[in-house]
């Protein structure tokens with residue numbers, strides 16, 4: 192066989208494989224989107240019998256979007272963040288989405304002394320029937336072992352773990368008035384699975400959160 196025919200065959204194989212992999216990645220992206228669109232969204236209020244959703248990092252980005260979604264469903268919302276102006280703005284936006292719910296804001300810095308910060312937050316949550324705990328607050332960009340990387344460690348996982356110690360038993364001990372007692376959610380990251388230069392502490396913290404969620408998912412049933 193001519194050498195150029197062999198080269199052509201090799202190229203054809205590489206391109207076919209490439210095409211197949213691209214098609215597979217497209218399907219992996221499209222199928223979940225399709226399933227979500229076909230199925231009715233979960234009625235979390237019915238599922239957990241109403242109550243409050245507590246979201247760390249609820250004044251921005253992913254946490255803010257989630258806060259608005261659960262407010263629409265009819266759950267009360269507590270959002271936690273550092274920026275008071277954004278906390279108030281998001282709380283007002285949430286109320287404009289659903290005036291039949293209540294909102295509460297907690298201004299706290301999760302990078303502070305974890306025990307003290309947790310105590311202050313838990314005090315502000317006292318008396319609320321929390322059905323969803325969403326540990327979402329976090330930040331990246333602190334690769335070097337500096338004060339900032341310690342702040343990141345405390346924010347992303349340590350204070351969340353302290354809060355978990357208090358709030359998880361509260362969820363478990365909730366009176367079962369609905370199908371499920373409640374939910375506990377974490378925002379991990381793709382960087383918790385793969386690593387890139389400059390994301391040492393961030394990747395490790397996100398890996399912890401992802402794994403904690405996976406372990407709980409199998410134990411909490």
Ligand SMILES: NC(=O)c1ccc[n+]([C@@H]2O[C@H](COP(=O)([O-])OP(=O)(O)OC[C@H]3O[C@@H](n4cnc5c(N)ncnc54)[C@H](OP(=O)(O)O)[C@@H]3O)[C@@H](O)[C@H]2O)c1
Nearest residue numbers: 248250251252253272273274300301302327328329378380
């Ligand atoms: N965006 C992405 O592509 C992506 C990908 C994977 C994972 N994530 C994760 O998703 C989560 C939300 O991120 P986002 O993309 O929505 O970014 P974002 O808009 O910057 O949200 C981060 C939230 O965390 C809060 N936060 C940060 N440090 C805090 C501290 N020390 N104490 C209290 N609250 C603090 C922020 O509140 P203040 O602004 O008031 O401090 C803000 O509400 C983070 O955990 C992030 O690591 C994001």
